[in-house]
Amino acid sequence: PFVSINCGAIPRELLESELFGYEPGSFTGASNKGRMGKFELADGGSIFLDEIGEMPMDMQVKLLRVIQDRKLTRIGGNHVFDLDVRVIAATDKDLFEQCKNGRFREDLYYRINVLHVNLPPLRERKEDITELIHYFINKLNIKMNKDIMDISQAAMAKIMSYSWPGNIRELENTVERAVNLCGGAIIGEEDIFIENLREERCIDSTDAEGRHKNTDIISESEIEPLEDVEKRAIERALNISGGNITITANLLKVTRNTIYNKMKKYNLSGE
Known part of the structure; x- marks a missing residue:
């Protein structure tokens, strides 16, 4: 499967549940059936993180852990899921400059910057x-x-x-x-x-x-x-x-x- 998500278009309080899913009743307004996140849906395929430069710093920490460990735990859950996902990210920002200015995590930058493709305007x-x-x-x-x-x-x-x-x-x-x-x-x-x-x-x-x-x-x-x-x-x-x-x-x-x-x-x- 190929799953895409625009990190800049989703409110920060909903981004974690969109990416990683949640268990039933894990927070106010949560579905009583729970929900799979985008990473689970993309298991065995690819996930496209558009506008990754807009991702809040606290979410960058969680994303780095998932990418690094290739494991996922839903919000409010205890079960650990193994993941096999190719991560593709895009941004119109200079992430290296963002790192120097403290707006993007350097460790995440180097983790996702494996194969860099520059698309000119x-x-x-x-x-x-x-x-x-x-x-x-x-x-x-x-x-x-x-x-x-x-x-x-x-x-x-x-x-x-x-x-x-x-x-x-x-x-x-x-x-x-x-x-x-x-x-x-x-x-x-x-x-x-x-x-x-x-x-x-x-x-x-x-x-x-x-x-x-x-x-x-x-x-x-x-x-x-x-x-x-x-x-x-x-x-x-x-x-x-x-x-x-x-x-x-x-x-x-x-x-x-x-x-x-x-x-x-x-x-x-x-x-």
Whole structure:
């Protein structure tokens, strides 16, 4: 089996029971049947500890003991389980630096750092973007019953001009929004809505002291006001949804209240 858990998404008071399980009635609110933890579920296979850099220090001690001894005792229990689990961990933090700052246990760091794989940010491997986009389009075509065939060169150029600070998650969300907005078989430049792109270009065009740099990348006349981009995106989403506010909000990945406020701001109408 392959079992994954996001260490940063679970409250610290629940993390131990999620990882190691518990016996019936071992704490207030515990199930009277008890529960297996993620390590037990992964026995004989692999467990993926995502965002391990977010794990509290007291949990790091318990995790180290389980990994080191390959044995597990549920919360409130006495029985010791033997474990055969491969541990895979991921983080966007510099764990070595975290160790020096006292925020991550050095002994745990060296215990899990057996085979280190460094995944560069998306901005440093833009050659992967085209393949990722086509993967997401195929995946979303199935999920949304769409028939998007490709993406235009202008849309791809717009995507390639951005640094993607949110990495693959941000790219996937952008492609999903574009698939929703696209009214034909080819995703166009107007379907690519990147909220931080205009701000990023403005930052890139100034030096460290805020002076405007000479650049041929983009001229002032080519810069489209952010409000115009936002208004057009909302208009297209309203058109696709037939004016339905809930669907429009889902397409643009914002709340209904945000759509209502923006419609009032731009004097747009809907259902």
